[in-house]
Amino acid sequence: MSISAQAVDVVYGRPAAGVQVRLQRRSADLGRELDDWLTVDETETDSDGCIKDWTAERFGRGPYQIVFDSDAYFAMLGLSTAYKEVSVVVRLADESDSCRIQVRLAPYSYSMDFGFRG
Template sequence: MNGGAWKKIASGETDAQGRIRSLFPKGERFTKGEYRVIFKTGEYFGKLKQDTFFPEIPVMFRVVDATQHYHIPLLLSQFGYATYRGN
């Protein structure tokens, strides 16, 4: 979040294992602050010809120490999800 408004800094698409290896732009420094990742689950399930109850899942998180590794798993089904800070 920058000055009270969200600013898009990157986008990505999952690989065959369902991961996005790096979502932060190369060459830019990760800094303290609040971030938001929006998982476009409606598009994902649409490609599978399946319906979903949650077409988008926004996940907001706070970075306190930019030197740490941040891993944000999203466990997903058509009708539910869970997320947490991984390691």
């Protein structure tokens, strides 16, 4: 199982390099009593706006949340945002699941695509 992600800056029409991103899992899925999101990895997008490999544990079945810090990214560019963070929640249901998430960021909007890879 794997999750790859890409952030695209639609204001300037380029990859959104340097976006801070958190990968989270539900704590109940990790054997904890409280059911909350726990951060299992933090990284930033590369020069292509991508995160190809996470350093976190091996992916298992269950829900994952990927959180893009759009506020900090656009603040670096001198712009304010309506959305502090953009969160995408996906569920990996099968051991062979590999998914790709692309988030297109603008200061006052965002959109995303999700797909499975074979």
